[in-house]
Amino acid sequence: MDYRGKFMVKPGEEVKLSKIDPDETFKTDKDAETLELTAKYTKELTELQNHLYAENRHSLLIVLQGMDAAGKDGVINHVLAPLNPQGCRCQPFKAPTELELAHDFLWRVHRAAPRKGEIVIFNRSHYEDVLVQRVHNLVPKEVWSERYELINDFEKLLWKSGTTIVKFFLHISEEEQLKRFKQRLEDPERNWKISQSDYSERTYWDEYRKAFEEALSRCSFNHAPWYVIPSNHKYFRNLAISQILADTLRDLDMQMPPCKVDLEKIRQEYEQAAETIRRKKQSGHL
Amino acid sequence: MDYRGKFMVKPGEEVKLSKIDPDETFKTDKDAETLELTAKYTKELTELQNHLYAENRHSLLIVLQGMDAAGKDGVINHVLAPLNPQGCRCQPFKAPTELELAHDFLWRVHRAAPRKGEIVIFNRSHYEDVLVQRVHNLVPKEVWSERYELINDFEKLLWKSGTTIVKFFLHISEEEQLKRFKQRLEDPERNWKISQSDYSERTYWDEYRKAFEEALSRCSFNHAPWYVIPSNHKYFRNLAISQILADTLRDLDMQMPPCKVDLEKIRQEYEQAAETIRRKKQSGHL
Known part of the structure; x- marks a missing residue:
């Protein structure tokens, strides 16, 4: 199964999340075969990372977005943790600081962009500026509605300088989100993480979905694609993402640099x- | 065996590297028992990292120094890679840029210091400013000889703000270094990494040893200890470092924060x- 072809938002396509089943697994089960396949892609990914680092021409930017509890941290732990930490960096984006707010919304994002040879993972990203900021009216519509184009221009700049951009929307159902919140509630080790906003943000589900749909529809290109990953089943999410990343890096056809001495x-x-x-x-x- | 007690440079102690056997393994073998013990400490380390992150009061700064091929990258790959990448950052220090040189030598180091809840690994560090800079006369003696005290003051500042500092000198023999260089030479996948300076730096072995001895002797304190790790045997190096790190974090006696809701x-x-x-x-x- 070619998950890139299956899950990529085609440029210009109007995304309707209700039409995409978050339970989809394409008949894979959480069995030894699936886990081995995921491990194979993950291993290939670490080898390709070594080539990326050695060649020092390309960089990879991975954007993770999704509702709360969609599995952003899980993807980092399961798919991306095996990468060599010396060539890989995680960049979370929380509420902007005063200094960040004193600049354009892409300023802090640009500073965090990967250098050549590096893989950077954005846990949330500049897309929050057309998601949370839109849903909560943190900026007027005239402002956020112009950001899609600004984002596209920005990503084109990165791409033109050798950065491969891969964006994942982790697609879960409302029911699955609630299930995961309840699991946190039952696990004393994770109770401290629960905040009132987990609950209150839930009530904006439909507004967030609409905001995601517009971002996915307007900001997916062959050079910076969005993938909508059915993520109710974590094992399948991990399989699909590890395959897509391995396929993407393999396509760069990187060469080990010649010996200098x-x-x-x-x-x-x-x-x-x-x-x-x-x-x-x-x-x-x- | 308590490797902290064994390998820590006692404050005020005059280090003589020739008196410390880089082949030391305290009768451990590279057998299942040793590897399991290392894995146990590594696992504990990831749990303690979780507490460090949750508690958000302390941070951990790990400094790795050693001759070329001493195993700095190896420690990162084997001991530290299992850490959650979201709370852990690797910071290499290469030759300073023009901007960095336009500031005091600790400026770029301070910027890279860990935030609360974070683990940061320095691959080389501010100690290069009393090592390579001293050996190659990049700054006059009046300048580098004052840096030990400045380094001690700086590390005290970090410690006073909740940063636990642990510094490892990976101690290998000249013979072992040569063996590792030859392995690189025989591995086509790693040939591109070989530079002429690998060879030319070797010839400064005695000068580097002297510079390391002074740094180790003058900059080890209970709040920011240096450990001299016998590192000819990689499995033993990994065991000792993982134990020392686990012991150090465990001693912080961290508490999970109370639930906020x-x-x-x-x-x-x-x-x-x-x-x-x-x-x-x-x-x-x-």
């Missing part, structure tokens, strides 16, 4: 150094 | 929400 000469130098150490050792100086 | 009220609200969803479903609206 004369290996033969270095080899000879090492032989000499080894000989020196041997002699030092024999004479008791080491 | 009235759980009973939230539970009732969820029951009502679940009922609403059930009714919506029955009436075909979901």
Whole structure:
């Protein structure tokens, strides 16, 4: 199954989330086969990351969005944690600070963009500026309605400079969200995380859905696609995302850079150094 | 075995690296028992990280230093990669940029310090300013010789604000370094990493050792200790470091924060929400 083809929002397509089943699994089960396949893609991803780092030409920006409890943290823990932490960075976006608010809405986002060779994961992103800000009227409609185009321009700039952008909307049902909230409630280790807003934000479900639909419809391009990932089943979400990321990086057709030095000469130098150490050792100086 | 007690540089102690055996393993073998013990500490570390994050009072700064090929990347890959990437950041320090050089030497370091709840790993650090800068005379002796005190003051500032600092010197022999360089030479996947400076820096071995000895001797305190880790054997290095880190975090005696909300009220609200969803479903609206 080619999940990129299945889940990508085609440029210009009008997304209707009610038409996309968050329970979809394409007949995969949470069995050994599925878990092995996910592990295979995850392993390939770490190898491709090594090439990305070595080649130092491309970078990868992964955007994670979704309702509360949709699984953004879960994706980071299960799919992305195996990446080498030296070439991978997680960037959360919370309510903007005073300094951030004193700039345009993309300022803090641009500062967090990946450098060449790096993978950066946005846990929430600049899309919050057309989601929470729209739903709660934090800025007037004249302001947020112009942001789609500004976002598209911004992402084109990143893409033109070698950044591959992949955006995931983790699609869960209201029922599944409630189930996950209840699980948090029953787990004493996670009680401290529960805030009143978990509950109050729920009541804006329909407004958020509308806001997501507009963002997904207006901001998906071949160079910066949105994928709507059915995410009620975590194992399937992980499978689909790991496949999409591996496919995306594989397509960059990266090459290991050539060796910068004369290996033969270095080899000879090492032989000499080894000989020196041997002699030092024999004479008791080491 | 208490590796903290064994390997910590006692405040005021004069370190002689030639007296510390880089092959030391305290009779542990690379067997199932050792690997399980390392895995146990690593697992504990991820749990303690969760508490660190939840409590949001402390932060942890891990400094990794050592000769080239001493295993800094290896420690990150094996001991620290399992940490949750959302609360953990790797910060490499390379040759300073023009902007960084236009500031005091601790400016770029301070910017990279961990926030509360966060673990930050310095791959090299401000100690390079009394190592490479000293060995290659990049600054005059009057400048670098005053830095030890400035470093101690800086680390005290971090400590006073809730940052636990743990510094590891990965101690390998010249022979082991050469062996590892040769392995890189024989591995085509890693050939691109080899630079002429790998070889040329080797010839400064004694100068680096002297510079390390002074830094270790002058900058180890109970609140910001240096540990000299025998690192010729990678499995032992990983065991010792994972134990020291777990012991250090455990000693912080962190508490999960109290719940911020009235759980009973939230539970009732969820029951009502679940009922609403059930009714919506029955009436075909979901």
